[in-house]
Amino acid sequence: SQTIHQWPATLVQPVGSPLSLECTVEGTSNPNLYWYRQAAGRGLQLLFYSVGIGQISSEVPQNLSASRPQDRQFILSSKKLLLSDSGFYLCAWTPMLYPSGANVLTFGAGSRLTVL
């Protein structure tokens, strides 16, 4: 069966420090991978998605970047964190091939980032 792992679960970082959140998927090949952010009291915002190694699409301009160095590994990074980067970050995946219209996202447990 497929599983998705995301870490660290919680992180408290000072403004201006770097960030690295990691996500890995097991039990599948060539997944589509996603990073979402959930700010307090708000819905989910898609930050990045990837359809293959080294292929990253950014949905919104921001202080963050993403990389996919391996097929099942997705990393969210920042060189210098801002206060506004605080939030709950969720990694998710879908199979590369799926029935049309049935895009079921499977989410990781999330990483809560607090920037002070």
Next chain:
Amino acid sequence: AQSVTQLDSHVSVSEGTPVLLRCNYSSSYSPSLFWYVQHPNKGLQLLLKYTSAATLVKGINGFEAEFKKSETSFHLTKPSAHMSDAAEYFCVVSWFGGAQKLVFGQGTRLTINP
């Protein structure tokens, strides 16, 4: 443009009473619709999905939702609430088979009173 609106940001019910979480969508295309549940500090879990088959969809934990095209609605219901149902619920619309084109509602927080 595609959009989804969850009509209530917070719903509070007593244990054992029915639950209704409302969702309306706007889509120029035939959508797929989903409900996800998120417990505190956890990831999201799929409750159920509609993908143009039966309009009444049954999901996990006794939840179900009915797709009503004429009303552009996809409301989530459960006959009898349990304490464990307390969570945040998200309605999601998807189209064209591309997950990057998923749109999430703002969420409804469900509180269950003893």
